[in-house]
Amino acid sequence: xxxxxxxxxxxxxxxxxxxxxxxxxxxxxxxxxxxxxxxxxxxxxxxxxxxxxxxxxxxxxxxxxxxxxxxxxxxxxxxxxxxxxxxxxxxxxxxxxxxxxxxxxxxxxxxxxxx
Amino acid sequence: xxxxxxxxxxxxxxxxxxxxxxxxxxxxxxxxxxxxxxxxxxxxxxxxxxxxxxxxxxxxxxxxxxxxxxxxxxxxxxxxxxxxxxxxxxxxxxxxxxxxxxxxxxxxxxxx
Numbered sequence: 477x478x479x480x481x482x483x484x485x486x487x488x489x490x491x492x493x494x495x496x497x498x499x500x501x502x503x504x505x506x507x508x509x510x511x512x513x514x515x516x517x518x519x520x521x522x523x524x525x526x527x528x529x530x531x532x533x534x535x536x537x538x539x540x541x542x543x544x545x546x547x548x549x550x551x552x553x554x555x556x557x558x559x560x561x562x563x564x565x566x567x568x569x570x571x572x573x574x575x576x577x578x579x580x581x582x583x584x585x586x587x588x589x590x591x
Numbered sequence: 592x593x594x595x596x597x598x599x600x601x602x603x604x605x606x607x608x609x610x611x612x613x614x615x616x617x618x619x620x621x622x623x624x625x626x627x628x629x630x631x632x633x634x635x636x637x638x639x640x641x642x643x644x645x646x647x648x649x650x651x652x653x654x655x656x657x658x659x660x661x662x663x664x665x666x667x668x669x670x671x672x673x674x675x676x677x678x679x680x681x682x683x684x685x686x687x688x689x690x691x692x693x694x695x696x697x698x699x700x701x702x703x
Contacts, residue, residue, distance in 0.1 A: 507689045582635050
């Protein structure tokens with residue numbers, strides 16, 4: 477298995493532009509998570525899905541952020557309009573379930589820079 | 592409010608020694624606690640999971656303890672090697688939700 481795949485790996489954009497980050501989870505995993513990591517705030521959960529349905533989006537900072545999971549093998553995180561304070565590394569992770577085993581598998585991340 | 596604290600200072604130790612990292616939490620009753628390793632420029636990688644009814648878990652040179660009374664987990668790496676140098680994150684599972692809350696991480700530097 478290729479693991480969790482994220483694209484792009486790096487994104488540089490100007491303030492006000494729309495940014496779309498993409499994630500392909502590990503096949504068969506029921507859960508998908510979007511995190512943001514900064515030096516100041518560490519690794520923060522933004523939103524997570526179970527079987528393509530958003531379960532908890534309380535970590536989404538504001539309405540400029542939105543996430544979708546149209547099918548089991550694809551998810552997007554969109555920022556519109558982007559601002560310099562959105563600069564961070566965004567990780568996608570997937571998990572096989574929650575019964576007894578909650579290990580999360582992380583992708584390589586997307587480093588976003590908003591100028 | 593819920594809070595997780597890890598040593599904010601980097602931990603520097605000599606090769607061959609045992610590294611001990613601390614994770615304290617407040618206002619939580621986690622079902623599980625997990626430890627992850629993160630190398631620069633990469634995503635976190637799962638290391639160990641310990642349940643609330645377990646006191647200790649081992650995996651090769653790694654050992655995790657979980658004291659629900661003290662609300663603390665200790666992560667030990669015995670016979671440390673320079674390759675163990677990384678940032679180590681603890682994470683608490685909020686019941687069977689699948690949701691993890693991460694600490695800020697502790698950076699370990701093992702010197703040859």
